Amino acid sequence: MPKLERIMTKEVESCTLLDNVYEVAVKMKENNVGSIPIVDGSRIVGVITDRDIVTRCVAEKHPASSKVEDIMSRDLITIGPEADVSEAAHLMAENQIRRLPVVEGDTLVGMVSLGDFAIRDSLGKMASIALEDISESHFSNKPC
DSSP, X not given: OOBHHHHSBOSOOOEETTSBHHHHHHHHHHHTOSEEEEEXXXXXXXXXXXXXXXXXXXXXXXXXXXXXXXXXXXXXXXXXXXXXXXXXXXXXXXXXXXXXXXXXXXXXXXXXXXXXXXXXXXXXXXXXXXXXXXXXXXXXXXXX
């Protein structure tokens, strides 16, 4: 089984605690991504997803100038670059997440997403299983 360092995205766009939600949203749009890690220096301190912006900012009627730290997710699920891809897929399914920061210590070194699994033929099945587990848990526990 390949190691995450072989499939992870290494050039990860991030924002800092000094940025506001608007700046995060613009970076998401420019890079066509659904989450942005928040760093303090090289240390990852949080993540903001497109869902965080909707549920913690827009739906709560906070302006786009809100501080990043007011809406970011602080309870991070991370993994090291030496972990194998099956471990990452399991961790993502278990925690119902589609993107996983890759860290060495608390330094952000990459990001892995379900898409990283899906674009590699041999790993596509893992992505399907993880997405199925994420979707089943998400949709079965939350009414529309």
